[in-house]
Amino acid sequence: MIPGFLAMRVVAMRYFKHDITPWVIKALFAGGIYTMGKHLWQTMGPFAEKHLLTSVSVTNLDPLYDHVSKWVSTNVGTKSTKHFSARTYNGRGENSRNGEEDVDSDESENITTPEKTTRSQVHFLPVKGGRQYFWHRGCLFRFKNEVTGMSAQSAHLNEETLTVSCFGRNPEHLRLFLDECVQFSGPDTSKTTRIHFLQKTPRTFNGEMSWCKTIVRPARSLATVDLNEKAKESVVAEIADYLSDRSPPYYAQRGIPHRRGYLLYGPPGTGKTSFANALAANFKLDMYVIQILGTMMDDETLMSAFEQLPKRCIVLLEDIDSAGIQREDMKDNKTTKRKNTFLTLSGVLNAIDGASSPEGRLLIMTSNTPESLDAALIRPGRIDRQVYFGHVDRKVASSIFIRMFAKSAEDLHRAQDGPLILIDNDGENVKLRQAARLFAESIPEDEITPAELQNFLLQHKNMTDAVANVGAWALAICEAKKAGANIVEDPLDAAPAKRNRHAVDDDEADSDSDSLFP
Numbered sequence: 001m002i003p004g005f006l007a008m009r010v011v012a013m014r015y016f017k018h019d020i021t022p023w024v025i026k027a028l029f030a031g032g033i034y035t036m037g038k039h040l041w042q043t044m045g046p047f048a049e050k051h052l053l054t055s056v057s058v059t060n061l062d063p064l065y066d067h068v069s070k071w072v073s074t075n076v077g078t079k080s081t082k083h084f085s086a087r088t089y090n091g092r093g094e095n096s097r098n099g100e101e102d103v104d105s106d107e108s109e110n111i112t113t114p115e116k117t118t119r120s121q122v123h124f125l126p127v128k129g130g131r132q133y134f135w136h137r138g139c140l141f142r143f144k145n146e147v148t149g150m151s152a153q154s155a156h157l158n159e160e161t162l163t164v165s166c167f168g169r170n171p172e173h174l175r176l177f178l179d180e181c182v183q184f185s186g187p188d189t190s191k192t193t194r195i196h197f198l199q200k201t202p203r204t205f206n207g208e209m210s211w212c213k214t215i216v217r218p219a220r221s222l223a224t225v226d227l228n229e230k231a232k233e234s235v236v237a238e239i240a241d242y243l244s245d246r247s248p249p250y251y252a253q254r255g256i257p258h259r260r261g262y263l264l265y266g267p268p269g270t271g272k273t274s275f276a277n278a279l280a281a282n283f284k285l286d287m288y289v290i291q292i293l294g295t296m297m298d299d300e301t302l303m304s305a306f307e308q309l310p311k312r313c314i315v316l317l318e319d320i321d322s323a324g325i326q327r328e329d330m331k332d333n334k335t336t337k338r339k340n341t342f343l344t345l346s347g348v349l350n351a352i353d354g355a356s357s358p359e360g361r362l363l364i365m366t367s368n369t370p371e372s373l374d375a376a377l378i379r380p381g382r383i384d385r386q387v388y389f390g391h392v393d394r395k396v397a398s399s400i401f402i403r404m405f406a407k408s409a410e411d412l413h414r415a416q417d418g419p420l421i422l423i424d425n426d427g428e429n430v431k432l433r434q435a436a437r438l439f440a441e442s443i444p445e446d447e448i449t450p451a452e453l454q455n456f457l458l459q460h461k462n463m464t465d466a467v468a469n470v471g472a473w474a475l476a477i478c479e480a481k482k483a484g485a486n487i488v489e490d491p492l493d494a495a496p497a498k499r500n501r502h503a504v505d506d507d508e509a510d511s512d513s514d515s516l517f518p
């Protein structure tokens with residue numbers, strides 16, 4: 001008997017003149033059936049799932065994860081569930097994931113396409129652990145979204161798994177569905193490079209750092225980085241050989257640790273980081289960036305960062321000299337507190353090639369003043385090759401100009417790893433080539449960095465204007481550098497008196513440009 005039933009029955013009889021007994025019996029019966037069904041489902045569920053469903057699982061380490069979740073969030077969306085997790089995608093078919101951001105890059109190829117858009121969209125997915133059912137091409141599908149563990153790439157990132165199941169035994173339905181997800185996702189995400197940064201781990205309070213920040217950038221082509229062609233080709237060939245399947249056994253047989261290191265050195269803004277990015281894109285490797293300066297990095301953190309690296313990747317140690325790891329500090333192995341670093345020479349060397357540092361990775365260090373680095377840091381075995389990045393010469397100036405003003409990607413033919421070559425499709429490109437020659441002739445050789453030139457061209461997007469003003473601008477830059485000034489005023493923005501100083505150059509440039517662009 002249900003406790004209090006008699007009292008309730010009496011009250012119902014008195015006030016409603018109604019006997020509730022049959023209703024209570026019906027409710028008890030329904031409850032019994034529900035409990036029995038639930039129990040049956042719990043015991044039979046795994047059996048039914050195994051025999052009635054065909055499933056496929058994808059973890060968030062695979063690009064397919066993004067394609068599937070994007071399809072589901074767009075096409076199934078809010079129809080059959082009330083609790084969601086939200087995530088953002090931008091219009092290029094890239095996405096944000098766990099600690100991962102999309103960024104627009106000023107380093108993307110300079111030829112823009114109209115379909116590139118930076119607008120972010122918010123999409124809904126079922127909460128983690130949630131399920132969603134939907135029909136696709138006449139088949140009932142189930143979508144499950146679960147946290148399944150810690151990511152192997154970073155001990156602090158969750159590994160999430162999407163399981164898509166379809167009722168029936170035919171895996172063809174799933175294959176068609178996954179194909180559609182990939183198509184739906186739009187531009188190929190392999191045209192992006194993932195760049196990982198060290199960050200204080202959000203879930204710990206001791207300030208421990210791990211690779212928990214990731215950004216996705218448009219893949220940079222090697223052809224858009226100006227560097228001595230022979231040097232570029234041979235570096236690319238060496239890395240291709242190092243990453244090939246025959247390389248690990250070759251190193252192992254000879255008892256050599258399977259590691260390779262490069263030092264890219266030269267003045268700031270000459271393309272060292274860009275080249276590292278382009279190498280990562282070319283070899284489809286993730287890049288792991290360690291910025292020592294300003295991060296209070298110590299030996300332990302650096303060691304742990306290296307230990308967390310995946311087997312195949314590029315590690316970029318940025319501006320290793322400016323981080324305060326310099327010869328005099330390292331000689332007696334003192335801890336250096338200069339410039340906020342707490343690193344010792346042995347700490348850095350251990351991290352780079354100690355017993356616990358993974359093999360198979362490619363190390364790239366960049367430096368503006370390599371002469372200040374300790375010989376131990378860049379000895380062969382740690383750094384196998386040094387590559388110089390310098391100021392622009394006429395060839396590079398012309399190449400940057402053409403890249404900036406070419407109207408479309410089709411106008412530029414890309415040799416495998418070589419420079420971009422302008423195709424003379426029509427008269428326009430002949431003009432562009434001539435303008436590039438004039439532009440390059442107005443620039444003093446080996447004085448100006450590619451970054452400075454690129455910046456000038458971003459501010460002078462009109463070709464005639466760029467050719468006409470580059471001479472005066474270059475002169476101003478060179479004068480400022482000689483005087484040790486950091487601020488360089490654009491001669492066009494300067495007072496008239498100052499502009500007159502370069503009147504001759506302006507006039508010459510004007511006459512050149514006039515002949516080109518009537």
Ligand SMILES: Nc1ncnc2c1ncn2[C@@H]1O[C@H](COP(=O)(O)OP(=O)(O)OP(=O)(O)O)[C@@H](O)[C@H]1O
Binds near residue numbers: 227272366
């Ligand atoms: N050699 C180059 N070829 C093409 N673009 C270049 C080159 N050098 C510089 N740039 C452009 O200049 C900007 C800065 O380049 P980057 O960051 O690669 O220089 P860096 O040498 O790494 O500088 P830093 O030493 O200050 O880190 C980028 O936008 C890049 O596109």
